[in-house]
Amino acid sequence: MATAKQPKSILKKATYPATTSSKEDRDREVALYHANLIQQRKDIELNILLSTETLIDYPLAKAPYDASNPSLADATEFKRLLRPFQPSDYDELIHERNINEKCGYTLCPNPRVKDGIGGKYRIIGTNGKAKDFKVVEKEELEKWCSEVCAKRALYVRVQLSESPAWEREAAGSTVNIDLLDEPKPVDGAIVEGLGKMSLDGGTGGKQQDVANLALERGDTGMAAKNGLVDVKVQEKEVHRPAQAPSLDDLSGRLDTMHLTLEGHTPEFGSRRERRHAEELEDDDGPDTDWRM
Amino acid sequence: MSTDEEKAKKQREAGEREAARLWRAWRTVHEMVQDRGYELTDEEVKISFDDFKEKFSNPGEAGIIEQMKFSARPSDAMIVRYSNPPTAADPNPPSPDIGTIWIEFLPDSSVGIKQMRAFAQYLSANNFHTGILITNVNITPAALKIIPAVAAETRIECFVESDLLVNITHHELVPRHVLLSKEERTALLQRYRLKDTQLPRIQLGDPVARYLGLRRGQVVKIIRKSETAGRYASYRLCV
Numbered sequence: 001m002a003t004a005k006q007p008k009s010i011l012k013k014a015t016y017p018a019t020t021s022s023k024e025d026r027d028r029e030v031a032l033y034h035a036n037l038i039q040q041r042k043d044i045e046l047n048i049l050l051s052t053e054t055l056i057d058y059p060l061a062k063a064p065y066d067a068s069n070p071s072l073a074d075a076t077e078f079k080r081l082l083r084p085f086q087p088s089d090y091d092e093l094i095h096e097r098n099i100n101e102k103c104g105y106t107l108c109p110n111p112r113v114k115d116g117i118g119g120k121y122r123i124i125g126t127n128g129k130a131k132d133f134k135v136v137e138k139e140e141l142e143k144w145c146s147e148v149c150a151k152r153a154l155y156v157r158v159q160l161s162e163s164p165a166w167e168r169e170a171a172g173s174t175v176n177i178d179l180l181d182e183p184k185p186v187d188g189a190i191v192e193g194l195g196k197m198s199l200d201g202g203t204g205g206k207q208q209d210v211a212n213l214a215l216e217r218g219d220t221g222m223a224a225k226n227g228l229v230d231v232k233v234q235e236k237e238v239h240r241p242a243q244a245p246s247l248d249d250l251s252g253r254l255d256t257m258h259l260t261l262e263g264h265t266p267e268f269g270s271r272r273e274r275r276h277a278e279e280l281e282d283d284d285g286p287d288t289d290w291r292m
Numbered sequence: 293m294s295t296d297e298e299k300a301k302k303q304r305e306a307g308e309r310e311a312a313r314l315w316r317a318w319r320t321v322h323e324m325v326q327d328r329g330y331e332l333t334d335e336e337v338k339i340s341f342d343d344f345k346e347k348f349s350n351p352g353e354a355g356i357i358e359q360m361k362f363s364a365r366p367s368d369a370m371i372v373r374y375s376n377p378p379t380a381a382d383p384n385p386p387s388p389d390i391g392t393i394w395i396e397f398l399p400d401s402s403v404g405i406k407q408m409r410a411f412a413q414y415l416s417a418n419n420f421h422t423g424i425l426i427t428n429v430n431i432t433p434a435a436l437k438i439i440p441a442v443a444a445e446t447r448i449e450c451f452v453e454s455d456l457l458v459n460i461t462h463h464e465l466v467p468r469h470v471l472l473s474k475e476e477r478t479a480l481l482q483r484y485r486l487k488d489t490q491l492p493r494i495q496l497g498d499p500v501a502r503y504l505g506l507r508r509g510q511v512v513k514i515i516r517k518s519e520t521a522g523r524y525a526s527y528r529l530c531v
């Protein structure tokens with residue numbers, strides 16, 4: 001008796017209930033998602049290039065300020081522009097400054113030192129301990145105006161994130177950089193700082209809160225931002241008149257009431273273990289299965 | 293002979309060697325620009341060493357290298373080769389994407405963002421479509437990132453002087469590369485019923501591709517000598 005019914009494959013389902021959009025739509029979405037990622041990356045790279053270009057001409061403030069006492073405006077701008085940098089980008093900035101005969105430390109107005117003597121390498125630390133003795137390339141020494149500046153610049157370098165800016169998580173974008181020599185507080189600076197405090201309370205604080213919340217929820221990746229993962233929060237609505245707790249339904253638990261934490265009574269040991277213990281009590285004496 | 297005389301002689305010889313280097317690079321650049329299809333006279337291209345020294349050794353002026361710059365206009369044949377053929381969908385195609393070229397030698401011992409930016413500004417200020425910058429040293433990676441950033445306004449190509457001392461296309465092992473026009477390209481693809489991605493490829497950074505200033509999507513015909521077939525032509529798509 002042949003029936004017209006088609007044999008049904010057990011291997012795969014003919015249709016997946018989840019797919020509502022067509023294949024082209026999904027393909028387009030995926031392509032757009034990756035295109036956006038690449039565009040974002042290009043934007044950041046261009047940003048870094050422009051920042052480098054700006055920072056070559058730093059510091060903008062003149063005479064009374066120097067590397068040990070940078071002006072507040074320069075220092076804050078320097079820190080802000082440096083945020084998306086990787087250490088390699090920072091090295092390029094130092095190199096570019098050196099090409100323009102400036103000290104590698106961005107907030108230093110001095111020219112870099114150049115000894116006119118030939119040779120590719122220099123020997124340093126000859127009159128100190130043996131462990132200080134080093135042979136280094138001449139260019140390494142000629143990057144800075146002084147040793148202090150080298151220290152300052154490298155102090156900033158170690159704080160930069162190794163991961164590229166487009167891969168950093170939400171918390172990474174607000175990373176703060178400290179200078180070895182922070183700008184000295186002047187009266188004006190205090191007023192400025194006070195003004196900034198209130199500002200942070202307004203918009204900046206809110207943004208920070210949102211970023212923190214996102215971090216806590218775990219929506220840090222690009223997927224969550226671009227909506228590849230569709231998260232909808234559905235509230236469970238309860239329509240029942242509220243009832244005051246009464247002693248009647250508590251009577252069974254009165255002896256454990258003192259253990260209750262916010263309505264939950266902790267139980268010690270897992271259920272299976274407890275059940276096992278009860279079963280053992282039922283048996284007469286210890287196990288004797290192993291005896292013949 | 294005193295030591296001063298010896299020193300002077302040595303200095304003169306060093307200057308002569310440097311001038312010879314520059315002359316060779318100068319000739320190669322001219323040949324390159326001419327091979328791309330820009331208008332240059334044969335006297336300009338085949339300048340002899342003596343003429344070169346005479347041309348650039350004005351006393352009182354800066355060194356030779358600072359004066360080494362020139363521009364060239366695309367020839368009619370080149371304009372035709374780069375033109376976009378009208379199609380049914382687009383009866384008035386945009387004009388060919390070429391224009392005057394500016395070539396400059398840079399004497400600086402290091403080339404960074406500043407120099408590159410200045411060159412780009414000079415090109416766009418003078419409405420040069422393409423610029424070729426020839427340097428003594430490698431350009432810093434940060435400065436190279438400027439090229440795509442200004443690509444909308446002007447096209448910058450960079451060469452190192454030592455790469456231009458000999459013209460690589462004159463070597464016997466380098467076959468002749470001929471750029472195809474858009475019409476020839478479509479004819480080729482129709483003839484062999486290909487999509488352009490099915491052609492063999494040549495990289496944008498290939499020395500010959502750089503020499504010819506190829507752009508992504510252009511097709512070159514490569515004509516080799518073959519022992520069995522006499523001549524063998526193959527086609528490559530620039531990627």
